[in-house]
Amino acid sequence: MKLEHSFFFFVFFFLPTLIAAAAYDLEEEAATNPLIRETCRKVALNDSNVRYGFCAAALQSAPNSLCADSLRKLGFISVKLVRVNITSTRCYIKYLLRDKKVDPYVRSRLDDCLELYSDALPTVKQAVKDYQSKRYRDANVEVSSVIDAATTCEDGFEEKEGLVSPLKKRNDDVFKLSALALTIINMLPR
Numbered sequence: 001m002k003l004e005h006s007f008f009f010f011v012f013f014f015l016p017t018l019i020a021a022a023a024y025d026l027e028e029e030a031a032t033n034p035l036i037r038e039t040c041r042k043v044a045l046n047d048s049n050v051r052y053g054f055c056a057a058a059l060q061s062a063p064n065s066l067c068a069d070s071l072r073k074l075g076f077i078s079v080k081l082v083r084v085n086i087t088s089t090r091c092y093i094k095y096l097l098r099d100k101k102v103d104p105y106v107r108s109r110l111d112d113c114l115e116l117y118s119d120a121l122p123t124v125k126q127a128v129k130d131y132q133s134k135r136y137r138d139a140n141v142e143v144s145s146v147i148d149a150a151t152t153c154e155d156g157f158e159e160k161e162g163l164v165s166p167l168k169k170r171n172d173d174v175f176k177l178s179a180l181a182l183t184i185i186n187m188l189p190r
Helices: 002-031 034-046 052-061 071-097 104-132 136-158 168-187
Strands: none
Touching (some): 034 052, 052 071, 071 136, 071 168, 104 136
């Protein structure tokens, strides 16, 4: 009798939840631009720094991504995402620096990172312009320097053993978004 009760519970309570979850996943997949799926598969194959899930989530986060109908448009979205993340990270660093209780060593690293990200902002703005003008090689060089800024910022925190960077996730996101943009730029016909 207990086996029947368990089966009844599964069929009437648990199974509908699984079906609803599967339907939601299918609905989400259907709402995704097929070009994003195809592009992210290629990006994940070409660059080990960018996983499919990160690529898809990043590109889908842009409001106009569903309308993107070419690799060029997705590339433009990816470069703009780098710009948005640099701007956001820069503001976050300024926010952290307002705290008077920040350890002097951490403050020094944050100051360095603020300078790096402040320098990266006009660089990525130029990358957006170069991308729009189809000067992909120039955009590639500029986005590459953003990767250097994120890496240099993170490396500064690693110089002190045991210190956890307050910018770890943000530096990682800027790095991955830049790698995503570079991969798409390199996929474009020249």
